[in-house]
Amino acid sequence: MVLLKNYISHTNQIKIINKIRELGLGPGGFYQPVYRSGNKLHLQMMCLGKHWDPERGSYGLIREVDGACPPSIPVEFKQLVEDAIQDSHALLKEELKLSNVERVLPRMSPDICLVNFYTESGRLGLHQDTSESSESRRRGLPVVSFSIGDSAEFLYGNNRDINRAKKVILESGDVIIFGGKSRLVYHGVRCIKQNSAPSFLVEKANLRPGRINLTFREF
Ligand code: SIN
Ligand code: MN
Numbered sequence: 001m002v003l004l005k006n007y008i009s010h011t012n013q014i015k016i017i018n019k020i021r022e023l024g025l026g027p028g029g030f031y032q033p034v035y036r037s038g039n040k041l042h043l044q045m046m047c048l049g050k051h052w053d054p055e056r057g058s059y060g061l062i063r064e065v066d067g068a069c070p071p072s073i074p075v076e077f078k079q080l081v082e083d084a085i086q087d088s089h090a091l092l093k094e095e096l097k098l099s100n101v102e103r104v105l106p107r108m109s110p111d112i113c114l115v116n117f118y119t120e121s122g123r124l125g126l127h128q129d130t131s132e133s134s135e136s137r138r139r140g141l142p143v144v145s146f147s148i149g150d151s152a153e154f155l156y157g158n159n160r161d162i163n164r165a166k167k168v169i170l171e172s173g174d175v176i177i178f179g180g181k182s183r184l185v186y187h188g189v190r191c192i193k194q195n196s197a198p199s200f201l202v203e204k205a206n207l208r209p210g211r212i213n214l215t216f217r218e219f
Contacts, residue, residue, distance in 0.1 A: 001156070001182045002088040002105065003168065004175040010200055012080065013148050013173055017205040019074055020115055020212060023048070028068035030117060042123045048073045048113040050219060057131050059112065059219060073113045073216070081110050081144045081216045084175045105179045108141040110216035118152070118192050118211045126160045126188040132217050141218045142179025148172050149197045149211040153190040160186055172198050189213075 008016070023046065024030045030044040033054040041054060047070040050059040062069055085108070089101040098104055112132070116124070129143050147170040154176070157165035165186070170176060178185050192211050201207045 001185065002091065002177040004084060004087065004091075004177075006171070006173045007084065007087070007175045008080065008146060008148070008173040010173075010198075013201060014205045015076070016146070016148060016214070017201070017207055017212065019077075020046075020214075023071045023074075024115070024117075026071065028063065028070045030115075031063070031065065042118070042121065044117040046070075046115040046117075048077075048115065049110070050112045052112070052114055052131060059131055073110060077113065077214070077216070078110055080146070082107075084144055084177065085142065088177055103180070105177065106139055106141055108136075108144075108179070108216075108218040110144070111219050112217045114215050114217075116213045116215075118150075118189065118213070120150070120192050120194050120209055122189070122192050122210065124189040126155060126157070126162060126165060126186045128184045128186055129215075129217065130184070133219050136218050137183060140180040140183045142177050142183065144216040145170075145176045145178075146214040146216075147174045147176075147211065148213075149201060149207050150209065151193040151196040152211050152213070153193070154187065155190050156185050156187045158186065169193075171196070172201060 030046045033041045033045045036055040051063040051070045092098045092101045151169050151171045154168050154170045155165040
């Protein structure tokens with residue numbers, strides 16, 4: 001796993017929020033997902049590129065609740081993902097003296113982005129990301145995750161045991177990447193830290209309390 005702290009510039013964080021707000025209010029925008037059990041996820045979701053169906057745990061072209069097609073992933077988001085992988089490669093070469101960085105962390109070209117909005121009571125249980133194609137998972141194509149707004153306690157580990165999970169605080173502008181051998185890491189959001197968003201976001205982007213998370217994947 002690679003964690004790029006404070007990676008997304010202030011300007012880009014504001015641009016992302018504005019774009020997400022615009023898309024989130026339109027067709028295929030934010031909605032409340034519900035599992036097959038009837039339990040609601042403790043977050044609002046918007047899917048870009050393909051729709052992730054929480055009942056089946058699979059992707060499709062429309063969402064059944066309202067027949068909406070997911071908006072496309074903005075090109076400027078895709079560029080940021082490419083840059084984050086490129087910069088991770090440079091870091092792996094420099095800090096860990098790795099030469100086979102393309103194998104350790106394969107490149108990917110996202111065709112899916114799940115956007116989550118967590119209010120201060122939002123959370124997400126420990127899980128693996130397994131809805132992508134078996135080929136994508138076999139190749140270890142990374143999931144690239146952007147955090148914006150309030151900080152989150154992010155848990156990760158080798159199994160679903162919450163007591164053994166490690167914890168890291170994801171703050172606004174952080175990017176975390178799990179690919180290669182870490183592609184199937186268990187992960188989740190234990191809680192959102194109230195009033196922890198940087199003041200520039202609150203002032204300039206008029207962000208309401210909460211956290212936005214974008215996870216980019218290649219099907
Ligand atoms: C996810 O696992 O889909 C989202 C993780 C996060 O919000 O950091
Ligand atoms: Mn996930």
